[in-house]
Amino acid sequence: MTxxxxxRIDHVGIAVRDLDASIELxxxxxxxxxxxRETNEGQGVREAMLHVAGPPGEASYVQLLEPLAADTPxxxxxxxxxxxxxxxGYGVVDVAAALAQLEADGVRLxxxxxxxxxxxxxxxxxHPKSVGGVLTELVQTAAR
Amino acid sequence: MTxxxxxRIDHVGIAVRDLDASIELxxxxxxxxxxxRETNEGQGVREAMLHVAGPPGEASYVQLLEPLAADTPxxxxxxxxxxxxxxxGYGVVDVAAALAQLEADGVRLxxxxxxxxxxxxxxxxxHPKSVGGVLTELVQTAAR
Numbered sequence: 001m002t003x004x005x006x007x008r009i010d011h012v013g014i015a016v017r018d019l020d021a022s023i024e025l026x027x028x029x030x031x032x033x034x035x036x037r038e039t040n041e042g043q044g045v046r047e048a049m050l051h052v053a054g055p056p057g058e059a060s061y062v063q064l065l066e067p068l069a070a071d072t073p074x075x076x077x078x079x080x081x082x083x084x085x086x087x088x089g090y091g092v093v094d095v096a097a098a099l100a101q102l103e104a105d106g107v108r109l110x111x112x113x114x115x116x117x118x119x120x121x122x123x124x125x126x127h128p129k130s131v132g133g134v135l136t137e138l139v140q141t142a143a144r
Numbered sequence: 145m146t147x148x149x150x151x152r153i154d155h156v157g158i159a160v161r162d163l164d165a166s167i168e169l170x171x172x173x174x175x176x177x178x179x180x181r182e183t184n185e186g187q188g189v190r191e192a193m194l195h196v197a198g199p200p201g202e203a204s205y206v207q208l209l210e211p212l213a214a215d216t217p218x219x220x221x222x223x224x225x226x227x228x229x230x231x232x233g234y235g236v237v238d239v240a241a242a243l244a245q246l247e248a249d250g251v252r253l254x255x256x257x258x259x260x261x262x263x264x265x266x267x268x269x270x271h272p273k274s275v276g277g278v279l280t281e282l283v284q285t286a287a288r
Contacts, residue, residue: 004174004175005173008196009204016276029149029249030149030150030234031147031149032150033148060204084272084278090174105173133159133228134158
């Protein structure tokens with residue numbers, strides 16, 4: 001029996017061509033509101049988190065990602081597949097401990113150590129080849 | 145100001161080639177547990193809902209979808225893109241009212257009327273062309 005590693009669906013990461021137009025879509029069509037906007041040079045994106053449900057630290061979001069350049073991961077994704085779901089982010093209690101456990105289990109990691117994510121979170125990506133084709137992100141929120 | 149139509153991330157729908165192997169992956173790697181297994185002939189899938197968080201009626205899940213045949217929507221998705229995220233399901237209070245509002249707003253619908261989804265829910269799909277390339281499902285849980 002494995003302890004439950006994933007505590008919630010933290011966000012759905014969506015690759016978009018035009019961040020402002022995509023924010024407008026989720027605001028006007030679905031009534032979501034922007035919780036944060038930031039630029040993450042390390043990941044090569046301008047992004048926005050739109051709040052869907054839950055209090056800070058346990059919330060879930062739609063994350064809209066516009067690439068800073070064509071040769072970034074999200075830029076290449078857009079070129080190859082067009083706009084759509086880029087990755088899924090799940091909450092974990094302790095991202096470093098989760099990475100150690102998953103690596104011991106033979107899961108292929110993109111990030112061997114946590115790095116900076118949205119809203120001050122510590123995050124790490126798992127390789128889609130180990131998760132049935134799904135680029136999977138672990139998110140330890142800043143509130144913990 | 146639009147009222148918030150989407151109340152939570154209900155599930156991430158993932159297209160898989162082998163349902164049993166994919167359940168095993170999410171159970172052993174991430175410690176999730178199967179909440180339901182069913183066959184949905186209308187959607188052409190065998191599927192499982194793996195519980196991530198929340199009580200019944202407000203829960204979120206990983207939904208694993210194995211096609212019943214190659215000429216089903218999920219079968220075609222697998223042939224074209226391989227395993228990965230197929231759609232995102234969001235909670236709504238009233239799926240029929242949501243469809244009416246979205247249609248009036250000019251959103252392209254896949255389903256003009258609610259149909260049967262997982263765990264007894266009433267569901268409807270919106271066309272990805274109206275939602276930035278994301279096949280989007282609205283879910284009114286059976287508990288309501």
